Amino acid sequence: MARKKIALVGAGMIGGTLAHLAAMKEMGDVVLFDIAEGMPAGKALDLSQAGPVEGFDANLKGTSDYKDIAGADVVIVTAGVPRKPGMSRDDLLGINLKVMKAVGEGIKANCPDAFVICITNPLDAMVWALREFSGLPHNKVVGMAGVLDSARFRHFLAEEFDVSMEDVTAFVLGGHGDTMVPILEYSTVAGIPVPDLIKMGWSTQEKMDAIVDRTRKGGGEIVQLLGNGSAYYAPATSAIQMAEAYLKDKKRVLPCAAHLTGQYGVDGLYVGVPIVIGANGVERVVEIELNDEAKVNFQVSVDAVKELLEACKGIDSSL
Numbered sequence: 001m002a003r004k005k006i007a008l009v010g011a012g013m014i015g016g017t018l019a020h021l022a023a024m025k026e027m028g029d030v031v032l033f034d035i036a037e038g039m040p041a042g043k044a045l046d047l048s049q050a051g052p053v054e055g056f057d058a059n060l061k062g063t064s065d066y067k068d069i070a071g072a073d074v075v076i077v078t079a080g081v082p083r084k085p086g087m088s089r090d091d092l093l094g095i096n097l098k099v100m101k102a103v104g105e106g107i108k109a110n111c112p113d114a115f116v117i118c119i120t121n122p123l124d125a126m127v128w129a130l131r132e133f134s135g136l137p138h139n140k141v142v143g144m145a146g147v148l149d150s151a152r153f154r155h156f157l158a159e160e161f162d163v164s165m166e167d168v169t170a171f172v173l174g175g176h177g178d179t180m181v182p183i184l185e186y187s188t189v190a191g192i193p194v195p196d197l198i199k200m201g202w203s204t205q206e207k208m209d210a211i212v213d214r215t216r217k218g219g220g221e222i223v224q225l226l227g228n229g230s231a232y233y234a235p236a237t238s239a240i241q242m243a244e245a246y247l248k249d250k251k252r253v254l255p256c257a258a259h260l261t262g263q264y265g266v267d268g269l270y271v272g273v274p275i276v277i278g279a280n281g282v283e284r285v286v287e288i289e290l291n292d293e294a295k296v297n298f299q300v301s302v303d304a305v306k307e308l309l310e311a312c313k314g315i316d317s318s319l
């Protein structure tokens with residue numbers, strides 16, 4: 001059986017880390033696509049030379065030609081520009097929307113059967129636009145944010161409870177970062193919900209509130225520390241987990257930006273919800289009953305996404 005093919009559109013910090021992880025895990029052959037000249041080929045060559053040491057077999061190729069992503073099984077999109085000082089959100093939206101148009105058309109022409117994971121910010125709007133431009137079925141296009149946000153949450157909870165991160169699960173809904181909605185009742189240590197752990201004296205509501213706040217601002221904390229650029233190790237790992245769920249038909253239950261058709265009272269938008277990812281892409285949306293506070297917070301998230309989509313439609317009349 002031929003190896004699977006993973007196309008990474010955007011070969012920057014996250015793209016390069018994705019390539020490293022995909023090769024190390026022998027997920028398939030890897031194509032690094034970027035408009036920057038030489039850089040994707042340089043990263044592909046460097047990573048290929050890690051192969052003999054690490055012992056992985058994968059063909060890695062760098063390219064600026066969309067034809068090279070032909071037949072990809074999975075496409076992970078990080079292409080775009082981050083916000084620079086003096087730039088408004090609309091400036092960023094306008095630039096990345098154009099990038100999504102080029103990427104969407106490249107996918108449509110070369111690998112319309114792929115499972116596509118979008119990472120580019122502002123995530124919930126860019127994944128929607130990428131789906132529109134590519135014309136792929138909604139169940140084959142998802143956005144990565146929830147796995148990262150919940151991983152950050154799990155890390156902080158594990159530290160607070162002084163237990164293994166493996167035993168901590170977290171349940172988050174809503175948009176990326178600021179508008180994420182953590183549901184403490186469904187976040188657990190080995191199945192014990194956080195509110196019970198508070199009752200057991202393991203922590204306090206105040207500490208939980210502080211952790212939620214830190215998680216929401218988790219991306220910003222790293223941007224500040226790095227001084228240049230944003231997080232890339234954990235975002236890349238999170239997207240790889242989603243890709244593996246598809247390639248191995250694992251039917252993982254993961255929080256992702258998925259297209260809703262009435263679930264949670266939302267129709268026609270991409271919003272962060274738990275979904276089942278298997279060989280058919282998004283196989284199910286997990287819809288839980290929300291309490292009043294979560295409903296209000298979720299609505300804030302949905303309204304923020306709606307506003308971004310309106311801005312996208314104002315910039316590109318084909319949407």
Ligand code: TXD
Pocket residue numbers: 009010011012013014015033034035036078079080081082099102118119120121123144145148176229230231232235
């Ligand atoms: O949770 C999440 N979704 C995120 C999202 C977590 C962290 C970072 N998040 C966003 O991912 C971030 O705001 C950016 O929008 C993307 C990619 O982040 P990365 O750190 O990898 O950015 P880089 O290093 O700037 O890489 C972007 C690359 C760069 O090499 C550009 O040359 C390339 O994108 N680029 C393009 N590639 C292909 N096609 C076009 N048109 C293009 N334009 C720029």
